[in-house]
Amino acid sequence: GAGVSQSPSNKVTEKGKDVELRCDPISGHTALYWYRQRLGQGLEFLIYFQGNSAPDKSGLPSDRFSAERTGESVSTLTIQRTQQEDSAVYLCASSPGAGSGNTIYFGEGSWLTVV
Amino acid sequence: AQSVTQLDSQVPVFEEAPVELRCNYSSSVSVYLFWYVQYPNQGLQLLLKYLSGSTLVESINGFEAEFNKSQTSFHLRKPSVHISDTAEYFCAVTPTPAGNKLTFGGGTRVLVKP
Numbered sequence: 666g667a668g669v670s671q672s673p674s675n676k677v678t679e680k681g682k683d684v685e686l687r688c689d690p691i692s693g694h695t696a697l698y699w700y701r702q703r704l705g706q707g708l709e710f711l712i713y714f715q716g717n718s719a720p721d722k723s724g725l726p727s728d729r730f731s732a733e734r735t736g737e738s739v740s741t742l743t744i745q746r747t748q749q750e751d752s753a754v755y756l757c758a759s760s761p762g763a764g765s766g767n768t769i770y771f772g773e774g775s776w777l778t779v780v
Numbered sequence: 781a782q783s784v785t786q787l788d789s790q791v792p793v794f795e796e797a798p799v800e801l802r803c804n805y806s807s808s809v810s811v812y813l814f815w816y817v818q819y820p821n822q823g824l825q826l827l828l829k830y831l832s833g834s835t836l837v838e839s840i841n842g843f844e845a846e847f848n849k850s851q852t853s854f855h856l857r858k859p860s861v862h863i864s865d866t867a868e869y870f871c872a873v874t875p876t877p878a879g880n881k882l883t884f885g886g887g888t889r890v891l892v893k894p
């Protein structure tokens with residue numbers, strides 16, 4: 666597709682379950698980012714990929730959170746043993762490269778609700 | 781590390797009135813600056829960005845922002861708003877020249893009233 670695609674768009678899960686969120690970046694974009702947006706708050710950086718490696722994972726809030734990227738394309742964000750405070754919109758973004766002048770394009774997000 | 785402060789969480793404004801959204805940042809290194817907009821039920825879209833050159837940058841839909849290095853600000857303005865400008869606006873920075881992540885402000889929700 667033409668833009669960053671995320672799935673699922675909405676996910677309701679029970680506390681303690683694991684969830685996987687998927688991101689398909691724009692074709693050819695080597696840089697991929699995950700952000701989290703809690704209700705009424707700004708965006709929090711989670712992790713950054715350049716190719717398949719993650720040089721910056723400083724924003725992952727705990728060891729329950731992990732992410733991987735394969736084939737310099739699709740990325741999966743996994744949250745294990747979900748907690749209610751994990752409820753948020755998880756936004757994926759991509760850009761043509763790591764240079765900070767590059768425009769970063771965002772997907773529409775995956776809404777996660779932990780009940 | 782960088783931080784971004786958007787002083788107004790909500791800005792109600794009447795249609796055809798001007799609006800200014802304030803953004804201040806803190807950084808120990810040079811930064812690039814961005815404004816993103818999030819329309820209801822849509823993803824974030826880049827509105828405009830400052831990389832270098834003229835400190836006044838404009839978007840295609842009438843918004844402009846001015847980079848003020850001495851005041852570490854990047855305020856967003858529009859002289860006459862439309863109903864369709866109702867959205868949440870986010871200011872963001874990234875370090876130059878090889879920054880790899882955006883640091884966002886908390887957002888300003890603009891509600892344009894008829």
